[in-house]
Amino acid sequence: MPALSVRVRLAPSPTGYMHVGTARTALYNYLFAKKEQGTFLVRIEDTDRERLVHDAEERLLKNLLDLHIQPDEGRVSNGKHVSEVGEYGPYIQSERLAIYRKHADDLVTEGQAYPCFCTAERLDALRKEQQVNKQAPKYDKHCLALSSEEVGERLKNKESHVIRLNVDPQAEDIIFDDLIRGEVRFQSKDIDDQVLMKSDGFPTYHLASVVDDHLMAISHVIRGEEWLPSTPKHILLYQAFDWQPPAFAHIPLLLNPGGGKLSKRQGDVAVDDFLRDGYLPEALINFLALLGWNPGAGSTQEIFTMDELVAQFDLAQVHKAGAVFDVKKLDWMNGEYIKKLSLDDLYMRLQQGSFLDKPLIAEAPQDLQGEIYIKKVLAVEQERLTRLDQVGEENPFFFTATLEYPAERLVWKKSSPEESLSELKRVLELAHSLPEGEWEHLESLEQAFLGAAGDDKGVFLWPLRVALTGAERSPSPFQVAWVLGRSNSLARLEQAIKRLS
């Protein structure tokens, strides 16, 4: 038997923003494909005409690009527009309607499926009755009993109808080996006569995904756990078509901290939200990868590049239980990634994400912004950031021309106003004496200031720091002076002395 090439797919529905759970499903598919030197394709499942959101596909594919989970085949975005790659297209289901129609008709011809004319009202009543009788809610095959003459007549009259799969309740159990969960078994009697074609002429997910997965030669279906209960229906469909089903792997759900499927209202769940909040794509990927998977074998590695994930990923190591999405850990991880960035890269990311457009920075005086200045701020802030959107927030004095603060703040707790004033004068004198060039070097600046400080450094350093920042908390005064530069620093010192005199 020839080794089947690995082909996996992400089959999102363009109904809105991209959920982080979808991103993780995409990631696992991608990692598996790369690991097996297979193909990762994206197919758009736009069969629900009511929930369709017009730019959803575009945004979704853009997010894939943002996260570096680029498809090899199918619908692909280059950031500007969407195109199709591959020979199994079209890769959007609304353009494959004739294919589904034909396959559904074939099943009807073979008696594997049948038209159903039941109204929503009758189906509702049926379900309610079954609920009361503690039975599994399923269709009662009412329309299967219709004579072929009647069916033909009603079809000819264009009566609204759907096509249902004809499931034999007497058939043997449906058993399949889930790559993550092992053997899963369902009884045929519990399986509903699933709707295959809707009355609007569009297929349901069940029909469309099975037909497409087969036609697109998908080898492994890796999808969320919420699909586990409908897998037997899909297997029945493969049997009805006399097709070989793919392997299935159902990955655990992402959960809210309070329990339940991760959802909006408990916080951000859209990939766009996280990117907008200043999470790095590689940090998000790393975090998502570890939510439900780990390299095992006693590994304690937490930080992974995409290449490392590809090399170590294994479906057998994917967890069975759901995983709570804990933003605290994401924050930590994001901070780790920010620390690893070069200053140039960090600046570039900030620019690309428009994080420097915030009023605090954009409205700062000319000499308190600009690339060189911002990079100095970043040199100081980098190790303190957990998200890109926090730039400048903790240290607004970097971007403010005039500082507002009470004079008492200049006095250190172990010192006096008189002492503080004399220390500040000493600082000013020293600052004046430092040549312009010294201000460009953090080390020499630090040496100069520290050298002037006595044994009780706070007496000297506290007033200096407050004079430069106006704040009770800030980075070290040397760093602040270095960022601000000579003239700004001198001006702030003079102002402080005036304030204390």
Place this chain on the structure above:
RNA sequence: GGCCCUAUCGUCUAUCGGUUAGGACGUCAGGUUUUCAUCCUGAAAAGCGGGGUUCGACUCCCCGUAGGGCUACCA
């Protein structure tokens, strides 16, 4: 209600019958420090319950319990 899945610190997890049950985030304490953050050190913190199987169960099986998913002409 029916069907299915799941179960180790608060959270993410290691362990694949024999361990002082390990790591990470978070929390707390201490250290460094002019302040905050970083950083360093340390601490507290877990096998849902009950039966089996076995010389021996966190680990295998069964029954409970709890949580989750599905139960649409949505995916």
